[in-house]
Amino acid sequence: MNESLTFHFDVDGTDFTSAGQASANVKRSLRQLGLAPDIIRQVSIAMYEGEINMVIHAGGGEADVTVFEDKIEIVLKDHGPGIKDIDLAMQEGYSTATDTVRSLGFGAGMGLPNMKRYTDEMHIETEVGKGTTIKMYVNLTD
Amino acid sequence: MIHYKHSVELDVEKCTGCTACMRHCPTEAIRIKDGHAHIDTDRCIDCGECIRVCQSKAKKAMCSKFEHYQHYKWKIALPPPSLFGQFDGLDDVNYVIQGLKDIGFDDIFEVAKAAELVSAYTRLYLKIPGIKKPVISSACPVIARLISLRFPYLKDNIMPLLPPMEIAAILAKEKAKKEHPELKDEEIGTFFISPCAAKVSYIRNGYGDYKSNVDVVVSLSEIYFLLVGAMKKDKQPEIMTESGKVGIGWATSGGESSALLNDSYLAADGIENCIKILDQIENGNIPQLEFVELNACIGGCVGGVMTIENPFIAKTRLQTVRRYMPVSLNHLPADEKFIPEGYFLNTSPSYIPISRLSNNMGESMRMMAQIENIKKELPGIDCAACGSPTCRAFAEDLVRGKIPSDSKCVVLAQKNSEEENGNDSK
Numbered sequence: 001m002n003e004s005l006t007f008h009f010d011v012d013g014t015d016f017t018s019a020g021q022a023s024a025n026v027k028r029s030l031r032q033l034g035l036a037p038d039i040i041r042q043v044s045i046a047m048y049e050g051e052i053n054m055v056i057h058a059g060g061g062e063a064d065v066t067v068f069e070d071k072i073e074i075v076l077k078d079h080g081p082g083i084k085d086i087d088l089a090m091q092e093g094y095s096t097a098t099d100t101v102r103s104l105g106f107g108a109g110m111g112l113p114n115m116k117r118y119t120d121e122m123h124i125e126t127e128v129g130k131g132t133t134i135k136m137y138v139n140l141t142d
Numbered sequence: 143m144i145h146y147k148h149s150v151e152l153d154v155e156k157c158t159g160c161t162a163c164m165r166h167c168p169t170e171a172i173r174i175k176d177g178h179a180h181i182d183t184d185r186c187i188d189c190g191e192c193i194r195v196c197q198s199k200a201k202k203a204m205c206s207k208f209e210h211y212q213h214y215k216w217k218i219a220l221p222p223p224s225l226f227g228q229f230d231g232l233d234d235v236n237y238v239i240q241g242l243k244d245i246g247f248d249d250i251f252e253v254a255k256a257a258e259l260v261s262a263y264t265r266l267y268l269k270i271p272g273i274k275k276p277v278i279s280s281a282c283p284v285i286a287r288l289i290s291l292r293f294p295y296l297k298d299n300i301m302p303l304l305p306p307m308e309i310a311a312i313l314a315k316e317k318a319k320k321e322h323p324e325l326k327d328e329e330i331g332t333f334f335i336s337p338c339a340a341k342v343s344y345i346r347n348g349y350g351d352y353k354s355n356v357d358v359v360v361s362l363s364e365i366y367f368l369l370v371g372a373m374k375k376d377k378q379p380e381i382m383t384e385s386g387k388v389g390i391g392w393a394t395s396g397g398e399s400s401a402l403l404n405d406s407y408l409a410a411d412g413i414e415n416c417i418k419i420l421d422q423i424e425n426g427n428i429p430q431l432e433f434v435e436l437n438a439c440i441g442g443c444v445g446g447v448m449t450i451e452n453p454f455i456a457k458t459r460l461q462t463v464r465r466y467m468p469v470s471l472n473h474l475p476a477d478e479k480f481i482p483e484g485y486f487l488n489t490s491p492s493y494i495p496i497s498r499l500s501n502n503m504g505e506s507m508r509m510m511a512q513i514e515n516i517k518k519e520l521p522g523i524d525c526a527a528c529g530s531p532t533c534r535a536f537a538e539d540l541v542r543g544k545i546p547s548d549s550k551c552v553v554l555a556q557k558n559s560e561e562e563n564g565n566d567s568k
Contacts, residue, residue: 003504003507003508004507005507005510005511020425020427023425024421027421028497029510031292031495031497031498032498032506032510033499033503033506033507033510034495034498034499034500034501035503037295037493038295040295041295041425044425045425045426048427069503069504114426
């Protein structure tokens with residue numbers, strides 16, 4: 001079976017208060033599909049972190065979540081500043097977030113590490129000045 | 143699926159089909175069909191929001207009437223602390239306790255007393271290594287049911303300790319048997335005076351494998367009216383209360399948490415706020431916390447649908463009641479380092495995936511694609527005139543086959559007929 005279902009979201013880069021909406025919607029949809037609670041949590045955490053990243057660093061972007069029979073693919077695409085040093089960005093606690101963002105309780109430097117931790121596979125394509133695309137996969141089969 | 147016994151009841155005669163309850167239901171458990179509301183019992187969490195918003199008083203919580211249970215030889219009242227917030231000018235809970243005796247109860251066991259014990263046990267529980275944090279209070283049955291339906295991942299965060307009402311019932315029965323060994327088990331009746339519909343359901347259904355020790359649930363409003371007639375203010379009552387500030391504090395949001403003597407807690411009230419907090423805990427984007435207290439009703443138990451007074455007024459009155467009370471009258475002996483086995487909940491309700499479209503993933507995906515397609519055509523104003531609470535719910539109901547396949551969106555039908563009429567006149 002090669003059926004799949006895609007949920008598309010535009011992530012608004014100007015509004016902190018609405019960050020997390022895409023992740024909440026995905027959670028609801030995955031629950032309706034009958035996926036296991038653990039999987040739903042993995043996807044929604046990865047989504048949430050990605051969403052927040054797009055809002056604080058890239059001025060928003062797009063998120064596509066596709067459910068395949070054996071895996072869930074999350075694609076987060078933005079046209080932000082790009083990531084200069086991926087290895088550095090992947091370190092826990094490293095963040096380029098501004099003081100304003102930090103004062104709002106974000107920018108703890110756990111975004112990318114959490115995304116990697118809660119997914120089975122993660123690929124980052126980034127170009128400084130052009131933007132970043134992150135693909136993450138959560139496997140549905142053991 | 144085990145049938146869950148609810149306590150929210152609809153009077154079809156009174157219901158006007160106005161959609162208020164449906165639009166306010168936090169779990170989308172209500173639909174309007176044939177001119178009146180229908181409650182989906184699988185989804186209902188007994189939060190009582192529908193009772194609160196119903197203008198026609200068509201919804202009510204089912205309770206037993208006190209007069210129908212006079213056959214118990216030894217009737218024990220279990221008054222919750224929220225009861226003490228209902229009376230104007232009350233400064234001494236003993237008036238209420240005496241009043242309960244005067245209306246026919248043989249003994250009184252305050253739920254606030256059991257609450258003080260639960261607070262002490264919770265402090266012990268939080269020290270157990272390896273438990274899942276934040277620990278979520280087990281006191282509000284709406285939250286416990288909501289978690290079993292919607293937040294299965296947080297199931298193990300719920301404190302596996304009986305709520306104060308249950309511990310009060312157990313201790314009240316032990317006390318009765320000790321003081322009156324001639325009484326047979328079936329002659330002793332514990333009567334919980336409930337501020338809310340959810341506690342009624344909890345008592346009728348139990349929790350996981352646990353069967354409630356409360357025998358009869360009467361509504362706080364029924365007892366209130368009996369008490370108002372019976373309470374005598376002219377005579378100073380005997381001192382009978384066995385609880386302090388901590389126990390009474392459980393009646394309002396934040397009271398349970400503040401008794402933990404630990405500032406790493408969060409207390410939220412109101413069902414929508416509680417759902418948001420649970421979502422955030424599940425996503426991990428909440429500060430590290432030891433304890434989370436969630437009350438489905440605004441203000442906490444004083445906001446229950448069977449209370450008389452506005453929750454904020456009740457809270458203010460409780461301040462007066464608590465003023466001269468000791469902090470707590472129920473402490474664990476210094477050497478008591480364990481929570482009694484009988485106070486633990488060994489099982490929790492199993493996860494019921496109510497929102498799942500189908501048992502087959504492929505089928506679910508097809509259904510969801512259909513829902514998305516239908517939704518695109520709908521106006522998206524969530525007017526609820528079709529009998530489903532939102533446009534999305536309407537699409538879902540269609541795909542799930544819950545409404546006839548020829549069901550129409552009222553707004554679209556209106557628009558179509560306007561367009562047709564417009565074309566005719568040209």
